[in-house]
Amino acid sequence: MRYDWTKAEVQAIYETALPELVYRAQTVHREFHEPDRVQTCQLISIKTGGCPEDCAYCPQSAHYDAGVERQGLLDPEHVIGVAREAASRGVTRMCMGAAWREAPAGRDFEKVLEMVRGVSALGMEVCCTLGMLTESQAERLKEAGLTAYNHNLDTSPEFYGSIITTRVYDERLKTLAAVRKAGITVCCGGILGMGEKESDRVGLLWQLATLKPHPESVPINMLVRVEGTPLASIPPLDPLEMVRAIATARIVMPASRVRLAAGRKQLSPEAVTLCFLAGANSIFVGEKLLTTPNPGRDEDEELLQSLGMKPLESHAG
Ligand code: SF4
Numbered sequence: 317m318r319y320d321w322t323k324a325e326v327q328a329i330y331e332t333a334l335p336e337l338v339y340r341a342q343t344v345h346r347e348f349h350e351p352d353r354v355q356t357c358q359l360i361s362i363k364t365g366g367c368p369e370d371c372a373y374c375p376q377s378a379h380y381d382a383g384v385e386r387q388g389l390l391d392p393e394h395v396i397g398v399a400r401e402a403a404s405r406g407v408t409r410m411c412m413g414a415a416w417r418e419a420p421a422g423r424d425f426e427k428v429l430e431m432v433r434g435v436s437a438l439g440m441e442v443c444c445t446l447g448m449l450t451e452s453q454a455e456r457l458k459e460a461g462l463t464a465y466n467h468n469l470d471t472s473p474e475f476y477g478s479i480i481t482t483r484v485y486d487e488r489l490k491t492l493a494a495v496r497k498a499g500i501t502v503c504c505g506g507i508l509g510m511g512e513k514e515s516d517r518v519g520l521l522w523q524l525a526t527l528k529p530h531p532e533s534v535p536i537n538m539l540v541r542v543e544g545t546p547l548a549s550i551p552p553l554d555p556l557e558m559v560r561a562i563a564t565a566r567i568v569m570p571a572s573r574v575r576l577a578a579g580r581k582q583l584s585p586e587a588v589t590l591c592f593l594a595g596a597n598s599i600f601v602g603e604k605l606l607t608t609p610n611p612g613r614d615e616d617e618e619l620l621q622s623l624g625m626k627p628l629e630s631h632a633g
Pocket residue numbers: 367368369370371374375376377378414415416417447
């Protein structure tokens with residue numbers, strides 16, 4: 317396991333001829349993972365819209381009018397019910413997302429803890445994304461049974477300011493450190509297709525690959541261009557860039573789960589297959605990812621079945 321990758325090394329990997337890159341990634345993948353297994357994760361928005369941050373890709377930002385209906389924090393019973401139903405379909409990880417700048421104090425945080433306790437009691441892995449977190453909040457989430465905390469770096473530090481102006485990269489790194497300190501695993505990745513250059517995609521992968529330890533889960537998202545957000549009319553990303561990024565992530569962070577996250581609906585079944593070949597071994601299932609569309613449940617099942625892939629068992633115990 318290496319944490320001292322140089323940017324030039326990551327770039328050289330990223331630029332390898334595609335067949336060679338995919339072959340290399342698949343070789344690494346087989347050393348660390350079962351090649352026919354894919355983890356299915358369910359994402360639920362527990363608090364939607366009205367976020368004070370200005371992430372240019374996000375329909376939940378209060379800065380843009382993307383037609384997202386705001387919804388306050390859901391009732392823990394409801395969330396636990398959704399998780400129970402997902403578990404009965406073989407889903408092993410429940411990810412709960414809230415559109416907050418930072419995790420709140422008081423009653424709302426207690427409610428989130430109740431959700432974490434309830435979902436964890438079902439034997440599922442539980443992940444939350446609640447914005448910035450203090451060390452003591454991270455500790456309380458850990459006590460409640462939280463498996464992972466999602467906090468994406470989104471892109472390279474150089475491009476970050478073109479996408480978000482309401483916070484800085486270092487604040488992201490600080491929350492990641494608080495999560496680590498509490499003994500919670502890290503889910504951290506980014507979004508491709510936001511108008512960044514190849515060097516920014518490499519810069520993001522390099523940042524992730526030099527975190528010690530590596531994030532256990534690395535979501536690679538393809539921008540979903542939502543009307544009303546500043547990135548609505550950005551040209552679509554070549555799906556092969558997704559393949560390159562996933563393969564590079566697999567090579568530089570061999571033991572991590574690399575998640576083909578948002579934007580899967582924009583990829584053909586062949587492109588998704590190439591992403592699996594490149595080392596992706598986790599997907600989101602369900603018709604919606606927070607507020608953007610995802611392939612339906614049947615489509616997901618059909619694809620995995622046609623590829624002969626099986627769901628990964630939960631490690632939550
Ligand atoms: S990505 Fe998260 S932090 Fe950014 S605007 Fe959307 S909900 Fe808020």
